[in-house]
Amino acid sequence: MNCNEFNQCVCEIIDKRLSAERTQELLDHATMCPHCKYEYESLKAAKNIVHSKVHRENVPTDLYYSIVKATIHSPGKFWLKRFFGFSLNPVIAFVVLIFFAVGIYSLFLPTHSPMPDEANIISQSLKNYQAVIGGSIKPSMVDDEENVRTYLEKEVSFTVNVPKMPGCSWCGGVLSNFKGTKLAHVVYGLGDKKFVYLYQADMAEVLEGKTIGLPDEAKVELEKTNWYVQEFPDSTTIVLWKYQNTLCAAVSKMDKEHLIAMFTEKKEWK
Amino acid sequence: MLPFFLAVSTSNPKHKEFEEQALPHMEVLYNYGLRMTGNPDDARDLLQETFLKAYRFWDKFEQGTNLRAWLFRIMKNTYINLYRKESKEPSKVDYDEIEDYYNVVRDEASDPNDLQEKIFGQLLDDDVSKALESLPEEFRTVVILCDIEGLAYEEIAEFLQIPVGTVRSRLHRGRKLLYTKLYDYAKERGMIGKDNKNDN
Numbered sequence: 001m002n003c004n005e006f007n008q009c010v011c012e013i014i015d016k017r018l019s020a021e022r023t024q025e026l027l028d029h030a031t032m033c034p035h036c037k038y039e040y041e042s043l044k045a046a047k048n049i050v051h052s053k054v055h056r057e058n059v060p061t062d063l064y065y066s067i068v069k070a071t072i073h074s075p076g077k078f079w080l081k082r083f084f085g086f087s088l089n090p091v092i093a094f095v096v097l098i099f100f101a102v103g104i105y106s107l108f109l110p111t112h113s114p115m116p117d118e119a120n121i122i123s124q125s126l127k128n129y130q131a132v133i134g135g136s137i138k139p140s141m142v143d144d145e146e147n148v149r150t151y152l153e154k155e156v157s158f159t160v161n162v163p164k165m166p167g168c169s170w171c172g173g174v175l176s177n178f179k180g181t182k183l184a185h186v187v188y189g190l191g192d193k194k195f196v197y198l199y200q201a202d203m204a205e206v207l208e209g210k211t212i213g214l215p216d217e218a219k220v221e222l223e224k225t226n227w228y229v230q231e232f233p234d235s236t237t238i239v240l241w242k243y244q245n246t247l248c249a250a251v252s253k254m255d256k257e258h259l260i261a262m263f264t265e266k267k268e269w270k
Numbered sequence: 271m272l273p274f275f276l277a278v279s280t281s282n283p284k285h286k287e288f289e290e291q292a293l294p295h296m297e298v299l300y301n302y303g304l305r306m307t308g309n310p311d312d313a314r315d316l317l318q319e320t321f322l323k324a325y326r327f328w329d330k331f332e333q334g335t336n337l338r339a340w341l342f343r344i345m346k347n348t349y350i351n352l353y354r355k356e357s358k359e360p361s362k363v364d365y366d367e368i369e370d371y372y373n374v375v376r377d378e379a380s381d382p383n384d385l386q387e388k389i390f391g392q393l394l395d396d397d398v399s400k401a402l403e404s405l406p407e408e409f410r411t412v413v414i415l416c417d418i419e420g421l422a423y424e425e426i427a428e429f430l431q432i433p434v435g436t437v438r439s440r441l442h443r444g445r446k447l448l449y450t451k452l453y454d455y456a457k458e459r460g461m462i463g464k465d466n467k468n469d470n
Contacts, residue, residue: 007442008438010442011438011442011445012438015416015423017423042449043442043445043446043449045390046446046448046449047416047417049390049391049393049452050398050402050418050448051417053393053395053398053399054305054398054399054402054418055395056297056301056419057304057310058297060310060314063300063314063317063318064296066318067296067318067321067322068289070321070322070325071285071288071321072285072286072289072325233293233294233296
């Protein structure tokens with residue numbers, strides 16, 4: 001064994017790519033050779049420090065959706081080409097597609113129009129959650145939980161849910177008005193720029209679906225089990241449930257079991 | 271329920287394949303982009319561009335081959351086109367200078383174990399990120415892929431289309447260079463005193 005041989009294998013010892021016998025043989029050399037020992041310890045220190053101090057990041061939710069939208073959900077020319085047999089200008093293709101889709105709907109589903117994305121509570125909640133993370137939505141009511149709940153309840157037609165959340169810091173509440181429908185929002189902090197965002201609306205208005213609504217599958221699931229959960233690949237979870245005459249939607253970056261557990265105990269401020 | 275036009279588009283086999291196979295690699299690519307560009311805005315642009323290209327050329331991907339390596343090569347080429355237009359050659363490093371400086375550090379430093387625990391441990395996460403970003407690209411890439419993403423030498427070799435031996439030697443040099451950078455940061459911040467070498 002010489003220093004040159006040791007140097008060629010030093011990273012493989014650190015990355016545990018060698019057999020136990022070979023590793024021991026090389027490390028035995030290092031105990032006798034201060035230069036090789038230093039080489040081994042310093043490279044191992046470099047690896048460990050990078051591993052412990054450089055953290056992996058999740059893909060931001062809005063970025064994930066913008067990529068999904070631009071690729072697999074784009075009404076682009078790929079399937080049109082297959083369908084029509086030639087390529088269309090994307091703008092013309094899109095217009096044709098919209099007319100086609102509207103035509104089909106008017107023929108077969110005359111009493112049911114598709115819900116616009118902006119009226120979908122799930123989309124609204126995810127968008128608002130991103131705005132909370134990004135700092136563009138900041139709770140305007142930062143009094144204590146009970147006062148905020150009392151104030152919100154004076155303004156809206158439903159019972160406002162402001163649960164006690166162990167391990168979370170109270171951030172505050174916001175009242176908003178979406179095309180005449182009043183909504184309540186409360187935010188809790190989880191530390192390290194993580195939040196739990198709670199969107200609330202009048203259940204009767206949601207079921208009526210005039211200004212805001214839910215996708216059919218969520219409505220069916222809520223009717224059946226009182227809960228609806230959807231997880232997204234970027235680890236964002238949304239949980240919807242009925243609370244008295246209120247529809248609540250909680251969004252956070254935590255697994256569904258954990259998020260549901262936060263709202264299943266009876267710990268409201270009332 | 272999806273609006274009609276979305277439902278039609280997702281029923282396309284190409285969309286389905288892309289969704290099932292390519293999208294799960296988004297996180298590893300985002301993190302690589304973040305470390306290569308050094309800022310989230312550029313990493314976003316790089317990731318979007320990479321996936322749009324991958325989608326556009328999905329028909330060219332040979333099913334059964336390493337998709338992550340294919341996506342990674344698209345990202346690397348996109349990175350070169352977007353951020354390194356001025357120089358397409360790998361950055362040249364005078365490795366003898368690194369070696370000389372490393373020897374100086376070795377002579378004046380105490381036990382690296384001691385350095386790691388007592389001094390490097392005090393460095394801010396940002397310092398370590400900056401030290402990593404300052405590495406020449408060919409070394410930074412292998413250090414990111416091995417030490418942050420935890421990929422095997424063989425997979426890194428496939429990504430970069432270089433022999434495994436080259437991965438090993440770049441990793442060795444990259445870690446050595448990183449160690450000297452971290453030592454410099456620690457010294458600049460007064461974490462290493464003049465009489466440090468006498469501590470042991």
